[in-house]
Amino acid sequence: MSPQDDPTAVLHELLEGLARFGREGTGVTRLAYSDAWCEAQRWLAERARGLGLAATTDAAGNLFFHDPAVVPGAGAPPVLLVGSHLDTVVSGGRYDGACGVVAGLLAAAALRGHGALSAAGFVTCEEEGSRFPSPFMGARSLLGQVEAGELDAVRDGNGVSWRAALDAVRTRGCAALLAPGPRPFPPLFRPARMLELHIEQGPVLEAEGLALGIVTHIAGFRRLRVRLTGEARHAGATPMRLRRDALAAAAEIALAVEAHARALGEPAVATAGFARAEPGLYNVIAGACELGLEVRHVEPGRPAAMAAEVEQLARGVAERRGVALEIVEVSGQDPTTFAAPLVAAAESLAKERGLRFRTMASGAGHDAMVFAHAGVPALVVFVPSRGGISHAPGEYTLPEQLAPGLAFAIELARRVSEEPA
Numbered sequence: 001m002s003p004q005d006d007p008t009a010v011l012h013e014l015l016e017g018l019a020r021f022g023r024e025g026t027g028v029t030r031l032a033y034s035d036a037w038c039e040a041q042r043w044l045a046e047r048a049r050g051l052g053l054a055a056t057t058d059a060a061g062n063l064f065f066h067d068p069a070v071v072p073g074a075g076a077p078p079v080l081l082v083g084s085h086l087d088t089v090v091s092g093g094r095y096d097g098a099c100g101v102v103a104g105l106l107a108a109a110a111l112r113g114h115g116a117l118s119a120a121g122f123v124t125c126e127e128e129g130s131r132f133p134s135p136f137m138g139a140r141s142l143l144g145q146v147e148a149g150e151l152d153a154v155r156d157g158n159g160v161s162w163r164a165a166l167d168a169v170r171t172r173g174c175a176a177l178l179a180p181g182p183r184p185f186p187p188l189f190r191p192a193r194m195l196e197l198h199i200e201q202g203p204v205l206e207a208e209g210l211a212l213g214i215v216t217h218i219a220g221f222r223r224l225r226v227r228l229t230g231e232a233r234h235a236g237a238t239p240m241r242l243r244r245d246a247l248a249a250a251a252e253i254a255l256a257v258e259a260h261a262r263a264l265g266e267p268a269v270a271t272a273g274f275a276r277a278e279p280g281l282y283n284v285i286a287g288a289c290e291l292g293l294e295v296r297h298v299e300p301g302r303p304a305a306m307a308a309e310v311e312q313l314a315r316g317v318a319e320r321r322g323v324a325l326e327i328v329e330v331s332g333q334d335p336t337t338f339a340a341p342l343v344a345a346a347e348s349l350a351k352e353r354g355l356r357f358r359t360m361a362s363g364a365g366h367d368a369m370v371f372a373h374a375g376v377p378a379l380v381v382f383v384p385s386r387g388g389i390s391h392a393p394g395e396y397t398l399p400e401q402l403a404p405g406l407a408f409a410i411e412l413a414r415r416v417s418e419e420p421a
């Protein structure tokens with residue numbers, strides 16, 4: 001069956017087909033470089049060839065669907081990349097990543113030989129951090145950003161390095177040879193623009209009865225680990241006025257941080273995700289407490305500013321309570337602003353098609369974020385998620401919501417590919 005015959009049936013068949021690899025009940029577990037991942041990648045490559053496309057893997061196991069006339073490598077012309085990721089979280093769903101993978105495959109097939117920019121579908125090897133504790137391995141390797149040392153430094157929960165995992169899938173034809181030298185993943189394509197169709201993973205589109213979300217921003221974040229040190233003393237014999245209670249200080253900081261984000265208003269959010277008191281007994285005042293704080297915001301500069309504000313709040317509480325405070329920023333990501341011309345093109349197409357849509361920010365990261373930070377004009381388009389469920393077996397998007405989203409993504413890719421790089 002070709003996509004021209006019945007695109008909805010082809011979409012359904014591809015999503016169902018992909019969900020077989022790693023199926024667990026109604027959900028899917030497809031961790032990067034696992035057997036299920038490998039088989040899914042090979043199946044997709046086969047399907048691409050059946051649609052008249054070439055299917056090429058790079059050294060990281062990213063897969064590209066492209067016009068056979070386009071030869072990947074250093075001399076390849078700039079392309080429009082359309083796609084998403086192949087991996088899922090443990091006990092994930094059938095649509096996160098898969099939906100964009102299928103859109104990339106069908107867009108590459110529909111647009112073969114069309115436009116100033118050749119459209120290539122792509123499937124990143126890893127996006128979820130599902131197996132390796134390293135963010136966006138797929139998109140970063142595809143863009144040539146990964147250095148050789150990371151291949152040995154990054155290990156999964158069983159101690160298997162990224163390099164060893166790649167060696168194993170390479171013998172099965174699911175990755176190409178690593179390049180010698182400091183940059184093991186030379187890019188096969190130079191992306192001029194990038195599009196990603198994705199499920200929303202939240203309840204907004206469904207609640208508002210909308211067909212599409214055009215993502216203008218992805219929130220950035222800062223994570224802070226706070227260590228409070230007071231004095232562990234007998235909980236019965238120490239009067240209230242003589243206490244230096246680390247857990248009570250942590251509690252006050254958690255509430256102050258929450259109040260701060262409320263006062264800033266949406267889209268600012270701040271969370272105290274954990275508090276671990278020591279020694280953690282009924283009859284001992286907590287002598288120490290570790291507190292995990294996270295702030296998020298979509299505007300440039302705001303996550304860093306919020307982190308500084310939160311630090312000041314925490315220091316004020318600690319000082320007043322006579323508790324020592326250490327604070328470390330453990331990770332962060334600046335907000336992403338997607339390309340205004342792509343947002344405008346998507347808005348005008350949605351209006352022309354009479355599709356009900358809104359622009360929105362995403363609280364979750366996506367492959368497109370890595371492209372945008374690398375200076376590649378990029379855009380994410382959301383279709384609704386039933387009940388806002390995601391990263392769980394209950395993940396579901398109705399076929400009548402997916403089909404117009406897919407058709408929209410392909411038509412948007414057609415328009416975007418018409419403009420030269």
Ligand SMILES: [Zn+2]
Pocket residue numbers: 085096097127198366
């Ligand atoms: Zn995803």
